[in-house]
Amino acid sequence: MMSIICSKCGGTHTMCEAMIEPNTKKFDHYTDESFLYGWCDDCQAGTILTDVDEVKNDMKAQYRVFKESYGIEPQYANCRIAWKDDRKQDDVKIILSAELAGDETFYNCNSLNGLLSLAECRKEDFIITQCYSFATLTEKERLERQTFEYEVEGKTISMTGKEIMDFYREHYRLTGEELERYAARNACLIKYYRVSNIPLLDHSLVKRLLDEEELMKKGETKSFKLQLFFLWYVTIKKEDDANYKPFKYMTDARCLDNMQSFGRRYVSLEAALLHCLNGFNENANIPDRYRSTGEYISKQRRKGGELWHR
Ligand SMILES: [Zn+2]
Numbered sequence: 001m002m003s004i005i006c007s008k009c010g011g012t013h014t015m016c017e018a019m020i021e022p023n024t025k026k027f028d029h030y031t032d033e034s035f036l037y038g039w040c041d042d043c044q045a046g047t048i049l050t051d052v053d054e055v056k057n058d059m060k061a062q063y064r065v066f067k068e069s070y071g072i073e074p075q076y077a078n079c080r081i082a083w084k085d086d087r088k089q090d091d092v093k094i095i096l097s098a099e100l101a102g103d104e105t106f107y108n109c110n111s112l113n114g115l116l117s118l119a120e121c122r123k124e125d126f127i128i129t130q131c132y133s134f135a136t137l138t139e140k141e142r143l144e145r146q147t148f149e150y151e152v153e154g155k156t157i158s159m160t161g162k163e164i165m166d167f168y169r170e171h172y173r174l175t176g177e178e179l180e181r182y183a184a185r186n187a188c189l190i191k192y193y194r195v196s197n198i199p200l201l202d203h204s205l206v207k208r209l210l211d212e213e214e215l216m217k218k219g220e221t222k223s224f225k226l227q228l229f230f231l232w233y234v235t236i237k238k239e240d241d242a243n244y245k246p247f248k249y250m251t252d253a254r255c256l257d258n259m260q261s262f263g264r265r266y267v268s269l270e271a272a273l274l275h276c277l278n279g280f281n282e283n284a285n286i287p288d289r290y291r292s293t294g295e296y297i298s299k300q301r302r303k304g305g306e307l308w309h310r
Contacts (some may be wrong), residue, residue, distance in 0.1 A: 003053040004035075004163065006130065007082040010121025011042035014049050035129075048082040048089070050129045055119040059131045066134040074134030075100055078114055081126040090128070100145060104162060120143055140165075143176050148184035153196075157188040164184065168259070191226070193233040194256050200225045201234070203300035206273055206293050213269045228256040228279045236272050239265070253280065 006014050018035040038049035066074045076093045092106040099107035109115045118128045143161040164187040174183050201224045217221045218240045227233040234253045247265035254261045262280050266272040277296050280289040290296040
């Protein structure tokens with residue numbers, strides 16, 4: 001029996017503690033954790049020892065038990081590994097199929113044979129020293145690994161279920177159906193808006209939009225980012241529809257930091273922009289910060305001027 005190896009070099013010149021009958025020197029059993037504090041003559045150092053055949057037999061037995069119990073293939077194995085460089089150990093999930101592997105995956109071994117080979121000292125920087133059990137991914141784990149893709153303004157935006165769930169975290173516990181129906185699309189849109197170079201609304205943009213108002217056609221939209229306490233993405237559309245008189249413009253605002261959104265109609269572009277600059281204030285008891293876009297522009301200019309002269 002030569003299968004107890006050094007987890008670092010794979011060598012078999014190893015030693016560890018064991019209980020023996022002192023009078024006959026006959027081996028009785030290994031002490032608890034004796035493999036954790038083994039010695040390797042090749043490395044000339046303390047090392048974690050592993051019984052390769054035992055680990056492999058254990059894997060095969062666990063695999064059989066899982067298949068007999070559930071009638072399906074397991075998707076991952078719960079294993080303990082030893083790192084070769086620092087003798088530290090970790091409990092990890094080893095995925096058994098490439099199609100289930102995602103960003104979260106510690107390691108994908110493709111098959112039971114792949115898993116068995118990880119119990120041997122191969123090129124990987126770790127070695128499996130124990131296999132606890134086999135399992136299938138939960139609904140949540142499956143969704144987390146899934147990739148969702150949407151096209152926004154000609155660009156393909158992709159996000160993993162994990163990223164989407166992280167985004168919604170505090171607000172909702174999403175089901176797979178909700179994720180597929182709207183949450184994934186919404187999160188991809190927000191991701192796109194966050195990274196796109198849509199201009200931030202400032203005094204010069206306010207001025208330009210107002211100057212160019214005459215040129216805006218019915219149905220045309222203008223978009224910008226708006227930094228309030230949170231970052232927003234705002235689209236103003238010129239409706240000019242007889243059904244909505246006296247309203248001419250409509251805003252569609254979407255918060256890029258959380259799930260708020262906001263929409264309203266206005267009689268003028270000036271009113272729409274002013275409402276944005278006043279942080280969508282709807283509360284009559286809270287005075288508006290600016291009474292007009294002109295006040296905003298001159299205050300911002302003065303601020304810029306002060307900075308300039310400093
Ligand atoms: Zn060694």
